[in-house]
């Protein structure tokens with residue numbers, strides 16, 4: 001049977017809640033979330049099917065694409081992340097521009113004719129000009145009610161016909177309404193993915209994301225920007241997953257930060273990550289973490305590719 005089906009790119013500045021929203025609609029932890037900007041480094045697909053009672057067709061399959069927060073910056077890793085976001089907006093059927101309603105800068109929408117300091121936002125808007133644009137005003141759980149209406153009016157001026165939907169990805173408030181708005185913009189046709197498919201990412205990738213998320217949580221501001229996680233070994237023994245993962249940092253001096261006093265940090269990290277991986281993949285898990293130094297990995301394309309960030313981000 002036909003459904004409404006298509007791609008919805010979730011784009012926006014770093015830290016606005018894009019990955020939190022994807023995890024919320026999928027009802028599971030697929031991607032890393034943290035209070036540190038630029039947590040997401042790659043495009044990630046998450047497929048969600050919703051019912052549309054009384055409509056024809058009565059279901060929609062929304063293929064969400066979570067993207068890295070767009071920010072100007074130098075170096076191959078930042079450039080790669082920026083290109084991944086802009087390409088996702090170009091390819092999508094619908095673009096969801098997520099905005100942090102708590103950020104004072106969100107009180108006004110970027111002006112359509114462009115300002116130099118907003119160059120990435122404008123690159124995104126240009127990329128999404130071909131597709132319906134929805135603005136999600138996120139984090140309204142912590143926004144004063146009186147601030148919301150002026151913000152909705154300000155963002156309505158962004159483009160003709162743009163829909164503004166206030167949500168809270170953290171509490172789930174109004175997220176179902178947002179999904180219906182997204183669905184209404186998708187073309188009717190055959191489903192794009194098999195019914196049971198949630199993501200195109202492997203269990204290895206999901207484990208890697210969860211370990212990286214724990215790394216962000218445990219280290220907070222002390223975390224070196226260019227740290228990465230790589231799965232080195234992956235076996236299944238009598239129903240238990242046995243994983244060996246490496247935390248990659250760029251300099252010898254960063255190693256003690258991750259290890260902590262007498263190894264306390266990496267131990268805590270291992271315990272939390274093991275539990276989260278076991279929960280996400282639904283299997284008992286044994287996790288061993290190693291720390292490695294790979295000089296200036298984020299500066300060289302070959303090292304980036306080794307860590308899974310190179311090549312075509314599709």
Ligand SMILES: Nc1nc2c(ncn2[C@@H]2O[C@H](COP(=O)(O)OP(=O)(O)OP(=O)(O)O)[C@@H](O)[C@H]2O)c(=O)[nH]1
Pocket residue numbers: 013014015016017018019020021032033034035036037038039040041067068069070138139140141142167168169170171
């Ligand atoms: N209060 C509140 N906080 C939220 C909400 N959604 C996300 N957050 C918080 O905002 C921070 C950033 O969330 P992420 O989902 O990692 O943001 P992102 O846009 O994916 O960030 P990047 O991947 O770095 O671009 C986290 O601390 C979240 O807990 C929300 O609806 N309300």
Ligand SMILES: [Mg+2]
Pocket residue numbers: 018019020032033039040067068069
């Ligand atoms: Mg993210």
